[in-house]
Amino acid sequence: MLVYIAGSGAMGCRFGYQLSKTDNEVILLDNWEEHIEAIRSQGLKVTGDVEETVQLPIMRPLEATREADLIILLTKADQLPKMLQDIKGIIGKKTKVLSLLNGLGHATTMRRYVPDSSIMVGVTIWLAGLKGPGQAHLKGTGSIFLQHMQGDRESVASIVEMFNQAGLNATYDDNVIESIWRKACVNGVMNPTCTILDCTIGELFGTEAGLNLVQNIFNEFIAVAKAEAGSIDETGIWKYIMDMAKDAATHYPSMHQDLVQNKRKTEIDYLNGAVVFKGRRVGIPTPYCQMVTDMIHAKEALLGLR
Numbered sequence: 008m009l010v011y012i013a014g015s016g017a018m019g020c021r022f023g024y025q026l027s028k029t030d031n032e033v034i035l036l037d038n039w040e041e042h043i044e045a046i047r048s049q050g051l052k053v054t055g056d057v058e059e060t061v062q063l064p065i066m067r068p069l070e071a072t073r074e075a076d077l078i079i080l081l082t083k084a085d086q087l088p089k090m091l092q093d094i095k096g097i098i099g100k101k102t103k104v105l106s107l108l109n110g111l112g113h114a115t116t117m118r119r120y121v122p123d124s125s126i127m128v129g130v131t132i133w134l135a136g137l138k139g140p141g142q143a144h145l146k147g148t149g150s151i152f153l154q155h156m157q158g159d160r161e162s163v164a165s166i167v168e169m170f171n172q173a174g175l176n177a178t179y180d181d182n183v184i185e186s187i188w189r190k191a192c193v194n195g196v197m198n199p200t201c202t203i204l205d206c207t208i209g210e211l212f213g214t215e216a217g218l219n220l221v222q223n224i225f226n227e228f229i230a231v232a233k234a235e236a237g238s239i240d241e242t243g244i245w246k247y248i249m250d251m252a253k254d255a256a257t258h259y260p261s262m263h264q265d266l267v268q269n270k271r272k273t274e275i276d277y278l279n280g281a282v283v284f285k286g287r288r289v290g291i292p293t294p295y296c297q298m299v300t301d302m303i304h305a306k307e308a309l310l311g312l313r
Contacts, residue, residue, distance in 0.1 A: 008031045008032070008076035008077055008165075008166075008169060009031070009032050009034070009073060009074075009075055009076045009077075010026055010031050010032065010033045010034070010075070010076065010077045010078075010079065010169075011033075011034050011035075011036055011071060011075050011077070011078045011079070011094070011097065012026075012033065012034070012035050012036060012079050012081060013036045013068065013078050013079065013080050013081065013082060013090050013094055014036070014037065014080060014081040014082030014083070014086070014090060015035035015036060015037040015042070015065060015081070016037070016039075016081065016083075016137060017135035017136050017137045017143060017144075018081050018107070018131070018133065018135045019035060019037070019079075019081040020035070020051060020053075020135065020137070020143035020145075021133055021135040021143065021145050022079055022081065022175070023035050023051070023063055024051060024053055024061060024063070024143065024145065025173040025174055025175055026169070026170075026173045026175075027061055027063055028173055028174075029169060029172045029173050031169060033063060033064075034063075034064045034065070034066065034071065035063055035064065035065035035066075036065070036066060036067070036068045036071060036090075036094065037065060037067070037068075038067055038068065039140070041140040042065075042140040042141055043065050043066070043067070044140070044141075045139075045140040045141025045142070046063060046065045046140075046141045047065060049141060050062045050063070050141070051063050051141055051143060052141055052142045052143070053143050053144075053145055054138065054142070054143070054144050054145070055143075055144045055145040055146035056145060056146050056147070057145070068090060068093035068094050069093050071094060071096070071097050072096065072097065073097060074097055074098075074099040074102065075097045075098065075099070075102045076101070076102065076103070077102070077103050077104075077105065077166055077169075078094065078097070078098065078102060078103070078104045078105070079105050079107060080104065080105065080106045080107065080108060080113075080117075081107055081108065082108065083108075083274060084108055084109065084110045084113065084274045084276070084277040085272065085274065085276070085277075087106075087108065087113060087116050087117075088116055088119070091116070091117065091119070091120040091121070092120065095120055098120070098121060098125070102125055103125055103127055103162075103163060103166060104117065104121045104125050104126055104127065105127040105128070105129055105153060105166070106126075106127070106128050106129065107129050107130065107131045107151070107153075108277075109190070109191075109194055109261075109274060109277070109278070110191060110194070110274050110277030110278050110281060111187065111188075111191050111277055111278070111281040111282075111285070112277060112281050113128070113277075114126060114128050114156065123156045123157055124156075124157060124159075126155075126156035127153050127154065127155050127156065127163060127166075128153065128154060128156065128183060128184075128187065129151055129152055129153030129154065129180075129183055129186075129187075130151070130152050130153075130183065130186045130187045130189075130190045131149060131150070131151045131152075131175075132149045132150055132190065133147075133148075133149030133150070133151070133175070134146065134147050134149060148176070149175075149176065150175075150176040150177070150178065151170055151175055151176060151177040151178070152177075152178050152180040152183050152186040153166075153167070153177060153178075153179060153180065153183060154179065154180050154181060154182075154183035154184075158181070160179055160181075163179070164179075167179050184235075184236045185236060185238075185239060185240065188228070188232040188236060188239060188244075189243075189244045189247060191228065191232075191278060191281075191282075192225060192228045192229070192232070192244050192248060193247065193248055193251055194260070194261075194262075194278050195224060195225075195228050195278045195279050195282065195296070196221045196224045196225050196228070196248060197211070197221075197248075197251075197252075197260045198260045198261065198262035198263070198273075198275075198278065199262060199273075199275060199278070199279055199299040199300070199302070199303050200217065200220055200221065200224070200299065201259060201260050201262070201263050202260070202262045202263045202266050202267055202273070202303060202306070203299065203302050203303065203306070204217070205263070205267060207256065207257055207258060207259055208251075208252050208255050208256055208257075208258050208259075208260060209252065209253075209255075209256025209257060211252075212249075212252040212256070220295070221248075223295045224279070224295045224296060224299065225244075225245065225248065227282055227286065227291075227292075227293040227294075227295055227296050228282055228296075229241050229244070230286070230291050230293075231282050231285050231286045231289070231291055231293065234285075234289040234291060235285060235289075262274070262275070262303075266303070266306060266307065266310070266312075270310055270312065271312070272307055272312045273303055273307065275299075275300050275303040275304065276300070279293075279296040279297075279299050279300045279303075280296070280300045282296045283296050283297050283300060
């Protein structure tokens with residue numbers, strides 16, 4: 008297969024690196040000039056569980072011309088429409104397009120550019136970091152859950168197999184929407200709260216008031232998730248959040264890295280902001296999600312990012 012990784016930040020580099028170990032052709036797409044130049048001139052430097060430099064082709068999205076077999080979307084949520092517009096020339100009738108973005112509502116955006124027969128949605132719990140342009144830090148294990156938009160399991164069986172050949176632990180999931188909501192709940196309770204309070208996940212969960220804040224945000228996510236998706240394993244998702252809080256106690260979540268550490272805009276509108284929007288449509292109040300969304304936007308404005 009010819010596989011494009013559309014959005015080659017930390018997670019895109021992980022997928023590109025692991026897929027490059029298979030017999031498939033992998034091309035990274037990105038608009039970060041320093042990142043592109045570093046990988047072109049020195050290769051992608053990988054640290055963490057392995058120490059290796061690999062040569063991977065990387066280009067700007069508008070430079071891609073060959074029709075793809077698979078496109079994996081790993082951009083920031085607010086960059087998705089522009090990315091899809093820029094790569095429309097490589098999306099053919101047989102191209103499959105898989106979204107693994109954080110947050111909610113990305114299939115709606117994809118439908119403006121890609122037919123349902125080509126769309127896959129999924130979620131990944133792999134982790135990755137960037138130490139600088141062209142330098143990916145890859146540690147730990149993870150998995151992928153994905154589903155074809157029209158439920159055509161057979162048409163994407165070879166893609167699931169390819170991911171597993173690359174050690175990415177992929178599973179076809181007939182109810183991937185619950186997996187997406189589970190990850191959205193994790194991000195929604197941890198990301199904005201740790202960012203606003205400027206603390207690690209362990210510090211947040213280690214206080215009574217912090218845990219109370221997490222519980223109230225979680226309740227709003229679950230209420231809206233049940234209205235949209237029907238059956239949701241509320242107990243299982245809460246246990247998953249608490250387990251992750253222990254495992255990642257010393258970790259600053261990605262929104263903190265974006266806003267506090269690197270002064271970049273966040274994906275709050277696709278997490279808590281999306282819950283506010285969806286809640287309004289079905290008549291479910293979401294005051295905690297509204298509050299943290301407003302506070303993150305206020306912080307972005309104070310930093311001149313909006």
